[in-house]
Amino acid sequence: MRGLQFPLNQTQRVRLQSALQQLQDVASKSTASVTVADTIPVSNEDGILKGHGTSELNGEVVATLCGVVERVNKLVYVRSLRSRYKPEVGDIIVGRVIEIAPKRWRLEINFSQDAVLMLSSMNLPDGIQRRRTAVDELNMRSIFEENDVICAEVRGFQRDGSLQLQARSQKYGKLTRGQMLTVPAYLVKRRKHHFHHLQQYGVDLILGCNGYVWVGEHVEVRENDMVVDQKNKLDETQVQSLVSFETRQFVCRIANAVRLLAALGFALLVEVIVDTVEASVLSNVAIKDMLGAEFYVQTAEREVQRRLSLMKRRS
């Protein structure tokens, strides 16, 4: 079953229902949702452009997806909800290495195909710009191994339709010491920032556009000072191998907040995630109880309040 499964008692059920009803009332009425094979009303005078999720049938524009009709000038398209990730150039994504091929890694990113990260489109760990040699190619496994979780950026589509990634900055690369969560991709909206450093918790939160969310210990982004001798590096890794208990707890708390919001089907915004975490701390909810019935209902009610106050501020 999708979402969380737990028995709600009578009051909780009523509260949840009323909260969801309020959400429905708050939601703008102007959005037109369509299902497969619904006709999309268009005024015939001006020529229109049919975008994704539409097709033409007997002179009518017909939806081929379930979703929401979006109109931009003459363009009419259907924004699908629950579907796999559709990459756009520049998206920040989190993925998992599944294969090492010559000069490239193959990543699973919740797209209809595997993405490709070329060795040449990422910074070398020593931070020097140079041609990738055969030695580098042989040492690929020392950079990323199979099953590593990686953060990268969508570079573009290849001529043959395959997806290319790049990781040309220190902020991209291997993600360690944290949790990867899978949420439906439509819950993550494209924003200016997808990397979030939650300072109060010492935790990094990466909301990948592909619906993979990373919650992990904060890592300082170092600017090309990676040239350290081997001995120093060893010391560093030993010191780093201890993640404090506090941080681990916060990682779990934030991860549970993300799980909870995803189960409720609310959009994953940093503000909302932090709000949820703060509320759980304030009301002394144990980490495991964050996925319980009571907090589930409370979160729904808090979201109603948030949206209502947003509405007020706008009007």
Add this chain to the structure above:
Amino acid sequence: MEHVDPLTGFRQDGRRVNEMRQIRGEIGVVAKADGSAQFEMGNTKVIAAVYGPREVQNKNQQINNQALVRCEYSMANFSTGDRKRKPKGDRRSTEISLVIRQTMEACILTHLMPRSQIDIYVQVLQADGGTRSACINAATLALADAGIPMRDLVTSCSAGYLCSTPLLDLNYSEDSAGGPDVTVGILAKTDKVTLLQMDAKLPMDIFENVMQLAIEGCKAIANYIREVLGENTKELEYRRGS
């Protein structure tokens, strides 16, 4: 056996001749699938899960200009009256897998997802006649839930001819009575037939009546499925917020 009461015109289970069983569809029953649905027609209960479009598992099956659609049909051991272990991939289930695959492939816009693969898994949880139709309806719901672009909604319904009357949506006892059984699958909006199966002989004029009845059934199911999908889409949208 009397399948239609000559006096009252009711069938054994209390339905009229042109009455369907109660239908119910539910979306999102398998957590990890991209799309999933459960569909019930009376006592027939079917669950469908769709995975994909995803990377093709077997590279030499990859098609360069369209998606590969695969389908697997299975019957749970507990689905029938007598509990027996059925070998996976027996003739019947292979045939139905093929039928479902072809029907669904006709409506999926496969050319939009080149070099990828879509897996449809359907399992019968409770069999009471018309599993084929129920599977197709469940698969349609699951595909729409997975956000896979489709030409139209495919719906399916069966009809039979017993006691000199066309009957809509046969249940198990009527199905096993030995009369002709027509399973029809149509594209609801365009009124195109994508599936038509009959394993017996029927005179032309009667066949047309029976098929017309089945098409009426398909349309009723399509209306219901559209309703379910619409509600689901609305809910996802307002929950997500703007």
